[in-house]
Amino acid sequence: MVWLRRTTHYLFIVVVAVNSTLLTINAGDYIFYTDWAWTSFVVFSISQSTMLVVGAIYYMLFTGVPGTATYYATIMTIYTWVAKGAWFALGYPYDFIAVPVWIPSAMLLDLTYWATRRNKHAAIIIGGTLVGLSLPLFNMINLLLVRDPLEMAFKYPRPTLPPYMTPIEPQVGKFYNSPVALGSGAGAVLSVPIAALGAKLNTWTYRCMA
DSSP: OHHHHHHHHHHHHHHHHHHHHHHHHTSSSTTHHHHHTTTTHHHHHHHHHHHHHHHHHHHHHHHTOTTHHHHHHHHHHHHHHHHHHHHHHTTOOGGGSOOOOOHHHHHHHHHHHHHTTSOHHHIIIIIHHHHHHHHHHHHHHHHHTSOOHHHHHHHSOOTTOOGGGOOOOOOHHHHOSOHHHHHHHHHHHHHHHHHHHHHHHHHHHHHHHO
């Protein structure tokens, strides 16, 4: 029944990846990334880095297969593109939702695990650091290719959005000079212990299944 156990593992990954994407879309605003990425890019970068790394490393170690992290990030990306297409079909502009970039960072985590011959500690330290460092860079490049997200936010207000969550103009110069550098630095530091937490959750899962 090895095939059944593996199939269950991969279906479980799909379920959790979809729920991680829902967390992204529903974090205060169901179009959280588009509305707030410019306003609080550092906070967004940290939350996305840690959310990606904890799930990706959990399932990568759970299956022991390099590539599982990329699989996990791909599911999240596809699901968000489905949401983007749904809003577009309802008559909203193409840029109404900007899809976050998770896959390249997850690939770096997989490559670390593969290159170190499935060394769990290397995946936690090196892989976690690479995810935290790279994700803000990839997402800033992504945002630079999208029409001004705040324009979309003000032009198409969300009826369910509470007043205190109304998007505001970013005060970049007053708070930090380089959101990518600060997001990468903070993400690199915080992603390592969160990756360790994901690895520990994997250990606990095996103990419960024993």
